[in-house]
Amino acid sequence: MANPGTALKREDWRLKSAQDLAALQNQILASRDPERPEIVVCHGSGCMANGSPKVTDALRAALTEAGIDAKVMPGIKTTGCQGFCSRGPLVLIRPQGLFYEQVKPKDVTEIVERTIMAGEPIERLLYKLPETGEPVLTEQEIPFYNLQQRIVLHNIGKIDPADITDTIAAGGYQALAQALTAMDPEQVVAEIEKSGLRGRGGAGFPTGRKWRSALNAVAKKGRPIYVVVNGDEGDPGAFMDRTIMEGDPHAVLEGLIIGAYALGASQGYLYVRAEYPLAIKHLEIAMSQARELGLLGENILNSGFSFEVQINRGAGAFVCGESTALFTSIEGKPGNPRPKYVRSVEEGLWGRPTVLNNVETWANIPLIIGNGSDWYAGLGVPHSTGTKVFSLVGKVNNVGLVEVPMGATISRIVEEIGGGVPDGSPFKAVQTGGPSGGCIPYHLKNTPVDFDSLTQAGSMMGSGAMIVMDEGDCVVDVGRYFLRFLEEESCGKCLPCRLGLTRMREILDNFSRGQGSEEDIEDLISLAQAVQDGALCALGTSAPNPVLTTIRYFKEEYLAHVRDRRCPAGVCKELITYAIDPELCTGCASCARQCPNNCISGEKKKPHVIDAALCIRCGICKETCKFDAVKVS
Amino acid sequence: MSHYAEALDEIMESYPGQPEYLIFMLQDIQAKYGYISKESMLLACDRAGVPLTQGYSVATFYQSFRLDPKGEHEIRVCSGTACHLKGSHRLVEALERRLGVKPGETTEDLRFTLNTVNCVGACALAPVVVVDETYQPNMSAKKLAKQLKTLDHELTIDTKEQGHG
Numbered sequence: 126m127a128n129p130g131t132a133l134k135r136e137d138w139r140l141k142s143a144q145d146l147a148a149l150q151n152q153i154l155a156s157r158d159p160e161r162p163e164i165v166v167c168h169g170s171g172c173m174a175n176g177s178p179k180v181t182d183a184l185r186a187a188l189t190e191a192g193i194d195a196k197v198m199p200g201i202k203t204t205g206c207q208g209f210c211s212r213g214p215l216v217l218i219r220p221q222g223l224f225y226e227q228v229k230p231k232d233v234t235e236i237v238e239r240t241i242m243a244g245e246p247i248e249r250l251l252y253k254l255p256e257t258g259e260p261v262l263t264e265q266e267i268p269f270y271n272l273q274q275r276i277v278l279h280n281i282g283k284i285d286p287a288d289i290t291d292t293i294a295a296g297g298y299q300a301l302a303q304a305l306t307a308m309d310p311e312q313v314v315a316e317i318e319k320s321g322l323r324g325r326g327g328a329g330f331p332t333g334r335k336w337r338s339a340l341n342a343v344a345k346k347g348r349p350i351y352v353v354v355n356g357d358e359g360d361p362g363a364f365m366d367r368t369i370m371e372g373d374p375h376a377v378l379e380g381l382i383i384g385a386y387a388l389g390a391s392q393g394y395l396y397v398r399a400e401y402p403l404a405i406k407h408l409e410i411a412m413s414q415a416r417e418l419g420l421l422g423e424n425i426l427n428s429g430f431s432f433e434v435q436i437n438r439g440a441g442a443f444v445c446g447e448s449t450a451l452f453t454s455i456e457g458k459p460g461n462p463r464p465k466y467v468r469s470v471e472e473g474l475w476g477r478p479t480v481l482n483n484v485e486t487w488a489n490i491p492l493i494i495g496n497g498s499d500w501y502a503g504l505g506v507p508h509s510t511g512t513k514v515f516s517l518v519g520k521v522n523n524v525g526l527v528e529v530p531m532g533a534t535i536s537r538i539v540e541e542i543g544g545g546v547p548d549g550s551p552f553k554a555v556q557t558g559g560p561s562g563g564c565i566p567y568h569l570k571n572t573p574v575d576f577d578s579l580t581q582a583g584s585m586m587g588s589g590a591m592i593v594m595d596e597g598d599c600v601v602d603v604g605r606y607f608l609r610f611l612e613e614e615s616c617g618k619c620l621p622c623r624l625g626l627t628r629m630r631e632i633l634d635n636f637s638r639g640q641g642s643e644e645d646i647e648d649l650i651s652l653a654q655a656v657q658d659g660a661l662c663a664l665g666t667s668a669p670n671p672v673l674t675t676i677r678y679f680k681e682e683y684l685a686h687v688r689d690r691r692c693p694a695g696v697c698k699e700l701i702t703y704a705i706d707p708e709l710c711t712g713c714a715s716c717a718r719q720c721p722n723n724c725i726s727g728e729k730k731k732p733h734v735i736d737a738a739l740c741i742r743c744g745i746c747k748e749t750c751k752f753d754a755v756k757v758s
Numbered sequence: 759m760s761h762y763a764e765a766l767d768e769i770m771e772s773y774p775g776q777p778e779y780l781i782f783m784l785q786d787i788q789a790k791y792g793y794i795s796k797e798s799m800l801l802a803c804d805r806a807g808v809p810l811t812q813g814y815s816v817a818t819f820y821q822s823f824r825l826d827p828k829g830e831h832e833i834r835v836c837s838g839t840a841c842h843l844k845g846s847h848r849l850v851e852a853l854e855r856r857l858g859v860k861p862g863e864t865t866e867d868l869r870f871t872l873n874t875v876n877c878v879g880a881c882a883l884a885p886v887v888v889v890d891e892t893y894q895p896n897m898s899a900k901k902l903a904k905q906l907k908t909l910d911h912e913l914t915i916d917t918k919e920q921g922h923g
Contacts, residue, residue, distance in 0.1 A: 174880045174893030210882030361838035364879030399785070399822055400878060440781055440820030443876065457778040457806065459819035518840040518881035525882060556839065592839045606842050610876070616819075719900055721855055743855075744848050745899045 139419030141427045143302035146293070149418075153294045162199035162241055165217040167282065169206025169368060170403060171525075176229070177214035183230035187237045199241055205372015205407075206364075207282035209269055211524035212252065217282075222263040225250040255522070255544060269523045272542045276504070276512050277488050278528050281372035286407045289414035292375040298420050300495035304383050305428040308494075313387035314340065317490065319498035321510035326355055326446075326483030327561065327587045328663070329509070329576035335470055335480060339388055342471040342478040350478040352390045354381055354487055355451060356397035356404065359443040360559025361610065363590035365514040366484035368526055370397065370404035373488070374411035378434070380490035382421060385432045388480055393434040396451055399441060408436060443560075443614035447662045448473070448481050450616070461616050462662035483588065485514060505531030509575035513586070517543050519593040520552065527591075529574070536570040539593055546595045553594045554678070558587025560607040561667030563674030564600065583674040585667065599696035600675040600682050605633045607671040611664065622665030625656035629672065636683065637697040639690030646683055650676060695757040698742045702758055705746075707732035709754035716746035716755065765790060766798055770805040780806040780816060784823060792828040829864040829871035831909055834888040838877030846885040850874060852899040856906065869910075 140146050166172075166181045184201055193199075207215050212226035216236070223246050225236070232250060239245050251260035252267050264270045284291035292298070304313050318333030343350050354377060358366040370377060381393050397405050412434060415421040423431045442460050444450045450460035452474045473479025489511060493501045502510050509531035515538060517527050522544030529538060535555055539545065546552050554564040557574075563584030565572060572578050576586050594603065608630040617623045632649050635641040653669030660666045676683060685691045692700040705716075705725075710732040717725040717733060722741050727733030735746065735755075747755040769786045773779035783802040787794050794802075794817055803813040817823040835841075835850050850872075854860060857870050864871040880886050883895030889905060 170878075171880050171882045174883055174886070174895055210880075213882065359876065361842075361877035362840050362881055363877070364881065367879050400875065437781075438785055440785065440816075441822035441876075442820050454781070455778065457776075457780040457808075457816070458812070459815050516879075516881065518884070519843050524840075559839070590839070592843070594843065598843055603843075606839070719903075721852070743851060743899070744845065745852065748845070748848075748898050749900055 138417050141419070143299075143306045143426060146298060146302050146426070150293050150296065150299075153290050157294070160220055163202055163219040164199050164236075164241070165202045165204055165219065165282075167205075167207045167213060167215040168203040169208075169210070169213075169282075169372065170364070171206060171210035172213035172215055175213045179230045180214050180216065180228050180233065183233040184236070187233045188241075191237050191242065193242070202285050204284060205281045205286050206368040206526060208278065208368075208526040209267075209523065210526070211522070216250075217264070221246075222265070224252055224262070224264045224267065226252050269525070269527075269542055269544070272537070273528050274504075274512055274530050275528045276492060277369065277376075277485060277514055278372075278526065280376065281368060284373065286372050286374055287410050289375065289411070289418065292373070296495070297375050297491075298379055298415075300491035301379050301383055301386075301420065302426055304386055304494050305426050305430060310387045310389060313383060313494065316493060316498045317387070320493045320501040321498075321508075322486065322489055322493060322501065323509060323576060324483055325485035325489070325513065325588065327558065327585060329586055332482060332486055335482075336384070336388060338468070339470040339478050339480045343389065346471070346478060348389060349392065350388055350390045350480070351474045352381055352385045352388060352393040353451070353455070353474065353479060353481040354393070354395045354397075355446065355448075355481055355483045356395055356401070357439045357446040357451060358398055358401075358484070358588060359446045359614075360561075360588050360590045362516060362518050362592050363559060363588050364516045365526060365589045367398075367401050367404050369484050369488050369514070370401065371407050374404075374407045375415065376488040376491060377408070377484055378411055378415055378421065380487035381434065382425065382432055383490050383494055384480065384482070384487065386430050390480075391432055393432065394455055394474070395434060395436045396439060396445070396455060397436060398439045405436060405438060412436075442616075443610075444616045444662070444664050447664055449662070451481065452479065459616075461618050462664070464661055485589075506573065506575050508577055513574070513589060515574075515589045515591045517591050517593070519556075520546050520595040520598070521593040522547055531575045532573045532578075534571050534573055535565060538574065538591065539570070543593065546593065548595070550595065553596050553598060554600070554675075556584075556592040556594065556603070556671070557590070558585040558667075558670070559590045560611050561585060561663065561670055562587045562590075563670045564594070564603070564678060565674070566678040569678075583677055584670065597694055597696070599692055599694035600679045601633060601636050601686055601692070602694075602696045604672045604675055605630060605637060608633060608668070611668045615664065619659070619661035619665065621656045621659035622661065622668065625652060625660070625665070626668055628652060629656070629669070633672070636686045637692070638699045639686060639697075641687045643684065643687060645687065646676065646680075701742060702737055703735050703740055703742060703744070703746060704737075704756055704758065705733055705735055706754045706756050709752050711752055711754075713751075715751070716749045719745050719749045721745065766801055770801060773805070775805050775807055777806050777808050777812075780808055780813065781820075784813075784817060788823060793824040793826055827864070827868065829868050831869065831890055832871045832873060834873045834875045834878075835861075836878045836880070836884070836886040836888065837874045838879075838881060838884070840881035841877075841885040844884040849885060849887060849897055849899060849902060852902060856903070870906075 214228050216225040216228045248260050253260050314336050322332045323329040437455050445454045445460040447462045448469045450462040454460040504511050512528050512530050514528045518524050551567050554566050556564050579586050612626045615622045656669050657666050685693050695701050712730040724736040724739035787798045799813050803810050837846050859872050861872050861874045885897050887894045887897045
């Protein structure tokens, strides 16, 4: 990090007032030349897994080799996830704002020579509009980006998350300064109440109301009160919170400090999933840099308010995303939930009043304080204000992170922003809310995505995973998948969840083998309702959602399994057979070489056949065949 | 052994001796040794001031803790929803056939540990397999077989070199 103390021309880096912070921002901005070229490489987890660190290294080497004059030497900046994961590794060139996709280390010499030195774009690396094939130059011309409204994600992909000066240049911590110097705690709580913000973790409880109840609890029971960030993003297919923690850790921290001030907490906790090492690292860096500047710790901005925070790494238990389980985990014990006769705002961590909010909720707080509750309440729809970040994954062209105002339709997100299903056919269903959510079928594609409309459709907002399914996906298989997941993750404390989910999964196992009857479907529904009514925590009560919604919208497919012993999507192993189409087979024998059971035979350059009696239906032949000759029926 | 004890002491001393730091200690032990041995569990529980039963209750509740040594290479197949839809279960089956172990188990020669992980959040690259710490995007059974062959080859060379040394 550049020494911010030098900018302030004093040895003690600590900022002593809101004016100090504003002065630091001005000094950082003045020291930067907006016309200086800059190469921005996405170091989100998706792009990194796709090799972006190698691109960064190659760029550094190529720039040194090119011997560019130090004055015009471009800076290289690595940022959090820019969102368009399926086109990664992504590289942006400033000041022109050129957007390059799928950049490989071998492309960097050309980028340096043609774009940096000669100022011309490289067409091959530009994004092409799918309808016309026309290349576009900048991010703003790409539908994936320009149909979004990026508010929570506004800094991500632009700032270096490991350098607080970038955050401060972008206006970071000004909402905190405003809260500490110009508002009393009561005013902060009132602003959050007026904003209409609802918790982004899944259930959508009004955040302001939660804070108010916590204040009432403190009035009764006294301090301490704790504030906690739920960063245990466990829904498979969800990576919104990880992206926020990795790409803009100060936003979460600033929100938490504002909340602590409003609620009178002096200790906070960040509970982060252990599978997110980069998020943990960036939060640690952010905490230490904020501490050095006097934005965290003793006497923040000389306001007299002090606050400390600690990171707790999760240890791989999905149920710890549930509030009471998360608290027991912070206390060092197995994360078993407890009944909520007394709500956790009154009796949470160590039996004290506690406010637990999700990462995205905390990241919204500085935006509300900085821009005002009226501005925020004007976004989205009346009962679901603001925006929501979704991770759009599965059978969709533009896999990535999407932020839209609440109330945008599924069609807008999946078809317009997501570019629809790769083969151009309509999607079959969209699964929202992860293992606790449900499947919304194509005919309901105009359902607005807000807390209440999704619940009405039998699903839920959840944390924001949106999984697109096409005709090749079987609803019975998806139901089994989620049930098996929850069965493994159930803590086992209450019977409806522990045994109920197992029995439900066994019924679905039977369906996948073509066993069972129509009555079994009815039994499954009544068992599901018993689990919903009887389970102790939200893991159990919401677990039947995927099965119940698929029965509601895709009953025919369930009937095909039990009545006709047929899996229409061609997924359930025991109901399908693999065969080679002799018209399409070229006899290349690559499938035969890969077959683990040696059951494919045939003469060279003649159509091959699969011995159905020996076939274990592993699917490797289909995956291997370049001519699409292996068919499933 | 004394070196081992020293490193353990260092971990213990970096946390206050309070029950809420038990998970922190176990995580550090696991990060350093790949698993939690009986000796280290005794020490951690002693330091945190909790009974041994609580130590094992914690270690068996949370998925990330292991009580037996890990193989030289760890193969983690992502079984997140996006990876599942793109056939990650078939990859697990292929690995089970090839390595002769189930997820959570280690091969007898301690070369490979097979695991599944709920979601690594790299859904754009589904199906993803994480070999040691490297993400392998868009995996297929064929690519996996190749990858294993390379790892096997490296191991053979390692053993040979050690033999010469």
